[in-house]
Amino acid sequence: MELKNKKCFILDMDGTIYLGDKLIEGTKEFLELLEKQNKKYLFVTNNSSKSAKDYVDKLNRLGIYAKKENILTSGEATCIYLNRYNPGAKVYVVGTEGLLKEFRDYGFNVTNGREELPDYVVLGFDTSLNYMKIWEACSFIRKGVPFIATHPDYNCPLENGEFMPDCGAMIEMFKASTGIFPKIIGKPNKEIVDVIYEKTNLSSKDIAIVGDRLYTDIMTGKNSGITSILVLSGETKAEDLEDTEISPDIVLESVKNLYEILI
Numbered sequence: 401m402e403l404k405n406k407k408c409f410i411l412d413m414d415g416t417i418y419l420g421d422k423l424i425e426g427t428k429e430f431l432e433l434l435e436k437q438n439k440k441y442l443f444v445t446n447n448s449s450k451s452a453k454d455y456v457d458k459l460n461r462l463g464i465y466a467k468k469e470n471i472l473t474s475g476e477a478t479c480i481y482l483n484r485y486n487p488g489a490k491v492y493v494v495g496t497e498g499l500l501k502e503f504r505d506y507g508f509n510v511t512n513g514r515e516e517l518p519d520y521v522v523l524g525f526d527t528s529l530n531y532m533k534i535w536e537a538c539s540f541i542r543k544g545v546p547f548i549a550t551h552p553d554y555n556c557p558l559e560n561g562e563f564m565p566d567c568g569a570m571i572e573m574f575k576a577s578t579g580i581f582p583k584i585i586g587k588p589n590k591e592i593v594d595v596i597y598e599k600t601n602l603s604s605k606d607i608a609i610v611g612d613r614l615y616t617d618i619m620t621g622k623n624s625g626i627t628s629i630l631v632l633s634g635e636t637k638a639e640d641l642e643d644t645e646i647s648p649d650i651v652l653e654s655v656k657n658l659y660e661i662l663i
Contacts, residue, residue: 403608403650403661406627408440408600410620412587412611413455414447415634416655420559423462424633426656431464433659440600441470444609446551446586446616448475448524448567451498469599474551474586475499475524477595479506481585482548486519492545494537494570495524499550514539523549523574523582525556525567534573541578551586553616557634587611588619593626610658612636614646622646631655 411417417427434441443455443466450458452471459466475495482489483506490509493500503510503522511518514536521540526533541547554568575581585591600607608627611617612634621628630648632638633655641651652658 403627403629403658406439406608407606408442408602408608409434410442410444410596410607410609410626411655412609412613412617412634413443413445415557415612416610416617416631417443417459417464418462419557419634421458421462422559423464424654424656426654426659428463430655430659430662433662437662440602442472442596442599443470444472444587444592444596446474446525446553446567447556448473448478448499448550448586449496449527451502452476454498472592472595472599473502474592475502477592478522478524478548478550478585479503479508480595481591482508482520482522489519490516491520491522492518492537492540493522493524494529494533495522495526495550496528499524499526517543517545519545521545521547523547523567523570525550525553526570527564529570534577538574538577541574541580547574547578547580547582549582549584551616552584553586553613555635557612563635587616588623590623593620593624610655614640614644614648618646618648621649629658631658 452468455471492511521537552568553566555563556566604625609621610629618628628648629650
C-alpha cells in the first residue's frame with residue numbers, strides 16, 4: 401500500500417493532531433511535508449462542540465496555520481445534510497452556542513422552546529447540557545420529531561489519559577428515555593464521507609484517513625474503501641487491537657511516524 405501516492409489525507413483532530421491543548425509531536429512537520437509535496441489535507445472531526453472557526457482559532461494558537469476550508473466538523477456535515485433535504489427547516493439543537501451558530505449560518509430556524517414542534521431534533525456534543533434541554537428534546541422525540549445526532553463518539557480524549565463524555569454517551573441517555581435511536585451523520589457514516597468527496601474533489605483511492613478511534617475513523621475507511629491509518633496517540637491502545645473486528649490498514653504510534661514514511 402503506497403501512501404506516497406495518496407493525494408489527500410483526512411485527519412482527525414482530538415487524539416490525532418492534539419490532546420487537549422497540547423500538539424502531538426511531529427504534527428507540524430507532517431503538515432509542512434504535505435504542503436511541500438502538494439498534497440491536500442482536511443481536518444475532519446466528529447467533535448461538534450465547536451464550529452469550524454473555533455477550530456481554526458485553536459489550531460492557530462497551537463502553531464498550525466489553517467483556514468476554514470481545511471476544517472469539516474460533524475456539526476457542519478449535519479447542516480449540509482439537512483440543507484439538502486429541508487433548507488431553512490425549524491431545528492431544536494441540543495448543543496453549544498458554536499453549534500447553534502453553525503445552524504443559523506446555514507439558514508436554519510433554530511428554536512429554543514416547546515411552543516411548537518420543530519422539524520428536527522439535533523443532538524451534538526453539548527458541553528452546556530442541562531436538564532431542561534434533555535426534557536424538551538425527549539418530549540419532541542416522543543411526539544415523532546425526527547432525531548438526528550452529529551456523531552457517535554462515546555468519549556473525547558484529553559491530555560494525561562483523561563476523557564470527557566461525548567455525544568455517543570448522550571445518545572444512550574436519550575435512547576433510554578425515548579426508545580428512539582437517532583440517525584447519525586458523522587464518522588463513520590456515508591453522509592460525512594459524501595461531504596469529504598465534495599470538499600476534496602477526489603475519490604476513495606486517492607485518500608487516506610488518519611485517526612485514533614476504531615469505531616469512527618477506521619470504520620470510515622472500511623465503510624468507504626479509503627485507506628485507514630490508526631494512530632495510538634489517543635483513545636485506542638495497542639491491546640484494543642487484540643479483540644476487535646475493525647482492522648486498520650496501517651497502525652502507527654503517531655503522525656510523527658507517518659511523517660517518517662512520507663519523507
